[in-house]
Structure formats: structure tokens, C-alpha cells
Amino acid sequence: MDRRRGLSVRVKLTLSYAGFLLFAGVLLLAVVWFFLLRQRSSVYLPTFDDLLLAFNPGNFGPRIFSPAAVVVLAFLLVVGLVGGWVLAGRMLAPLTRITSAARKAANGSLSHRIELEGRGDEFRVLADAFDTMLAQLETRDAEQQRFAANASHELRTPLAVMQTILDVAGQDPSPDGREERLRAVTARAIALTEALLILGRADQRLFVREDVDLSLLAEEAVETLLPLAEKHHVAVETSSDPAITVGSHALLLQMNTNLLHNAIVHNLPENGTVRIATSMDAEGVTLTVENTGERLRPELISTLTEPFQRGTGRIRSDQAGVGLGLAIVKTIVRAHDGTLTLTPGVAGGLRVTVRLPIAQVPR
Known part of the structure; x- marks a missing residue:
């Protein structure tokens, strides 16, 4: 100005x-x-x-x-x-x-802090608010740098594999399963790109807000992933009470799907269980997804929402995903002014709790 x-x-x-x-x-x-x-x-x-x-x-x-x-x-x-x-x-x-x-x-x-000493007055309140803003900006900047580095690495790996397969195919045209491997690598690259697009869309809050019932989204996610649960011998238990919030139907459905997929894949080898529940009170709505599994260390739980982090380390499997499941959930929850809490289960596994604002019911 x-x-x-x-x-x-x-x-x-x-x-x-x-x-x-x-x-x-x-x-x-x-x-x-x-x-x-x-x-x-x-x-x-x-x-x-x-x-x-x-x-x-x-x-x-x-x-x-x-x-x-x-x-x-x-x-x-x-x-x-x-x-x-x-x-x-x-x-x-x-x-x-x-x-x-x-x-x-x-x-x-962004690492500099004012840290005014003395009793609180107008200037010190302003300085404290500015320090808080700088701390948040520094954290977000560090997350963005780590995300950019990890995204570059994750994208470079499938592209390098695709290039190697194509080079070998040019020298030896005989079929030996290269087409299937190329399809799998391509599918992984596409999935990673779509996940990155979802992250960017949610982080910038580029979506239309409407009334959404989390209980219906939870049931839709269960129907979609029921074959995957049966494949992993995991029983899915639901307790869906109406939980109406305001936000993007597509993004909140993606949040439910990611949480349920993560709970199914990272579970016991046999006879695992996933419990998904929704509820609503005067202050907001709650979505809870809890699964069985091995005991998780608190220091590991604190890193699960970081991009490209996996509960069992940076390993590959047929259902390992691209390492952005909980990172996308965190971004979606933050874009909807909610809170995401991860706590270890009493007997093992993980308990994920999402709190979102309640929709204003017209009088």
C-alpha cells in the first residue's frame, strides 16, 4: 500500500x-x-x-x-x-x-524470534502472535521442502524403472513379463500423481462446501474396500450414527477411504479387526477408525502423517500405497478446520480420531 x-x-x-x-x-x-x-x-x-x-x-x-x-x-x-x-x-x-x-x-x-521480555502489554501480545506465526511458517516451509524432496524421489523411481524396461525391450523384443511390470509401474506413477493433486487441492481449499454426513461416507468406504478386507482376512465393524459436517463430499470420502485402507493393510496377518464409528455432539462430529496390529512406538506414530512415511518403514508391497494416505487425511482435516489425533491401541494397532465442525442446522 x-x-x-x-x-x-x-x-x-x-x-x-x-x-x-x-x-x-x-x-x-x-x-x-x-x-x-x-x-x-x-x-x-x-x-x-x-x-x-x-x-x-x-x-x-x-x-x-x-x-x-x-x-x-x-x-x-x-x-x-x-x-x-x-x-x-x-x-x-x-x-x-x-x-x-x-x-x-x-x-x-523464518528461524528468528522476537521473544520480548516483561509483562504482557499490547506490544508483547503482538510480538507473541508474530512469533507464533513465524513458528508455523517455519514448520510449513520445512514440511514443503521435505515433501518436494520426497516427491521428486518417489516420482523418479518409477520413471527410471519404466525407462530401464523400455531400454531392455528395445534391445530384446522377446516377451518376458515386461509389459506387466511396465503396467504396474505406470499405475503406481499415476496413483502418486493423483495423490499429489489431491494434496494440492485440499491444501489450497479449492472445493465447494456442502452438508455432508460422515456416517454415509463411512458406509460407502466400507462397501468399496470390503473385498480388500476379505483378502486380508480382516473383519470390519461399523457403528454409524449421523454426523453432519460441512465440506467437500469428494475429499471427505477420500479421507474415509484412506483411513479404512490404512487400517486394513496395516493389520494382523490373520483374524484382524477394524472398527469405524461416527458420532455427533453439540461441539462437532467425530470419526474414529481403530484397527488391531502390532504395537507402535510413540515416536513412530508422530511421523505417520508425514508424506511418504509408512508404518512399517519405507517398504514395498502389493498394497503399500504411495506413502501419502495419512498425509492426505491430515491435509483434508486441516482444510476443513478439524483436528486429527493418532494414538496407539491398548493391545496394539492404531486409533485415529477426526474431529470436524458440526453443520449449522437451519431453524
């Missing part, structure tokens, strides 16, 4: 302090003159015209603007200017530090 150049806040405060001090000095001298004049006559009280005439040294009354009075007023003015400049500098020192931190952040330095 273009602004006209004006006086700085420090100069304004300085002039205000000096002007107030000068006014106080003049008022003090006027009061002293008033009482001195009253002592000279117990009957006569000066009128307003007398007070105006007193400002002329040649008129009746004490000479309020005598050389000594002028010296006193000049001294008060100098003290007001110097004291006001020093006090204004001390008062505006926090603002100077905030401005310096903002400039460093604009130049790309």
Missing part, C-alpha cells in the same frame, strides 16, 4: 510530551500569579480580562513573562523534548524489534 510520508510515531509522541509539559508550565505560572494577585487584595478578584491583560508585561499585575519566567519555560520545553524523545524511544523499542523480525522473515529467515 502506498502511503504519504508523515511524522514518525516517536516524533509525534515527543512533541506531544513537550507540548503537554509546556502547557503545564504555563498553567502553573498562571495559577501562581492568580494567588499572588489575590494576596495583594482581599477584596478585588481579577476578572477574565485581567488575566488576558496579564500576558502584557506593561499592564497591571505581576509580570508573568519576566526574563526568569521565560528561562523557566524554555527549560521546561527542552526537558520535555529530551525526555519525550527518550521515553518515546523506550516505548517504541518493542515495535522496532517487531519490524526487524518482519523484515528478516520477508528475506526468508
Whole structure:
């Protein structure tokens, strides 16, 4: 925004302090003159015209603007200017530090913090809010850098495999299953690209909001993934109470599908269980997906929502996915102003809880 150049806040405060001090000095001298004049006559009280005439040294009354009075007023003015400049500098020192931190952040330095000391006031509240914003920006920037590096690596691997298969096919045209491998690698690259598109769409909140019942989406996800659950010998238990929120139907369905797919794949080898439940209260709606499985370390759970992280490490399997399942869920939940909580199960496995705002029911 273009602004006209004006006086700085420090100069304004300085002039205000000096002007107030000068006014106080003049008022003090006027009061002293008033009482001195009253002592000279117990009957006569000066009128307003007398007070105006007193400002002329040649008129009746004490000479309020005598050389000594002028010296006193000049001294008060100098003290007001110097004291006001020093006090204004001390008062505006926090603002100077905030401005310096903002400039460093604009130049790309997000690790700097203001950390104003002292009791809370307007400047310190502003500094704390700015520090919080810088911390969030630094975290998001680090996540974006890790995501870009991991995405480049994940995309480069299938493309390199495809190039190798094509090179071998050019030298040896005899079929040996290369077509199937090429199809599998291509399908994986397509799946990764689609996942990246979903991440970008959800993170930028480029979707239309509407009333969505999570219980219906959970049932749809169960019907879609029931063959996969049967293949992995996993029983799916549902408890679907109405849970109406506001958001994108497609993205929230993707969230349900990813959570259920993750719970089925990362489960016990035999006789595993997945429990999916929805509920609603006065403060919001809740989706819970819990599965059986091996015990997970807390430090591992904290990394599961990072892009390209898998619960059993960076391994490949027929159902390992592209490593973006929970990362997509986290982005979708954040785009819908919700919260995502991951906790270890009592006997093993993982419990995922999603809290979303409740839809406003029209009266």
C-alpha cells in the first residue's frame, strides 16, 4: 500500500510530551500569579480580562513573562523534548524489534524470534502472535521442502524403472513379463500423481462446501474396500450414527477411504479387526477408525502423517500405497478446520480420531 510520508510515531509522541509539559508550565505560572494577585487584595478578584491583560508585561499585575519566567519555560520545553524523545524511544523499542523480525522473515529467515521480555502489554501480545506465526511458517516451509524432496524421489523411481524396461525391450523384443511390470509401474506413477493433486487441492481449499454426513461416507468406504478386507482376512465393524459436517463430499470420502485402507493393510496377518464409528455432539462430529496390529512406538506414530512415511518403514508391497494416505487425511482435516489425533491401541494397532465442525442446522 502506498502511503504519504508523515511524522514518525516517536516524533509525534515527543512533541506531544513537550507540548503537554509546556502547557503545564504555563498553567502553573498562571495559577501562581492568580494567588499572588489575590494576596495583594482581599477584596478585588481579577476578572477574565485581567488575566488576558496579564500576558502584557506593561499592564497591571505581576509580570508573568519576566526574563526568569521565560528561562523557566524554555527549560521546561527542552526537558520535555529530551525526555519525550527518550521515553518515546523506550516505548517504541518493542515495535522496532517487531519490524526487524518482519523484515528478516520477508528475506526468508523464518528461524528468528522476537521473544520480548516483561509483562504482557499490547506490544508483547503482538510480538507473541508474530512469533507464533513465524513458528508455523517455519514448520510449513520445512514440511514443503521435505515433501518436494520426497516427491521428486518417489516420482523418479518409477520413471527410471519404466525407462530401464523400455531400454531392455528395445534391445530384446522377446516377451518376458515386461509389459506387466511396465503396467504396474505406470499405475503406481499415476496413483502418486493423483495423490499429489489431491494434496494440492485440499491444501489450497479449492472445493465447494456442502452438508455432508460422515456416517454415509463411512458406509460407502466400507462397501468399496470390503473385498480388500476379505483378502486380508480382516473383519470390519461399523457403528454409524449421523454426523453432519460441512465440506467437500469428494475429499471427505477420500479421507474415509484412506483411513479404512490404512487400517486394513496395516493389520494382523490373520483374524484382524477394524472398527469405524461416527458420532455427533453439540461441539462437532467425530470419526474414529481403530484397527488391531502390532504395537507402535510413540515416536513412530508422530511421523505417520508425514508424506511418504509408512508404518512399517519405507517398504514395498502389493498394497503399500504411495506413502501419502495419512498425509492426505491430515491435509483434508486441516482444510476443513478439524483436528486429527493418532494414538496407539491398548493391545496394539492404531486409533485415529477426526474431529470436524458440526453443520449449522437451519431453524
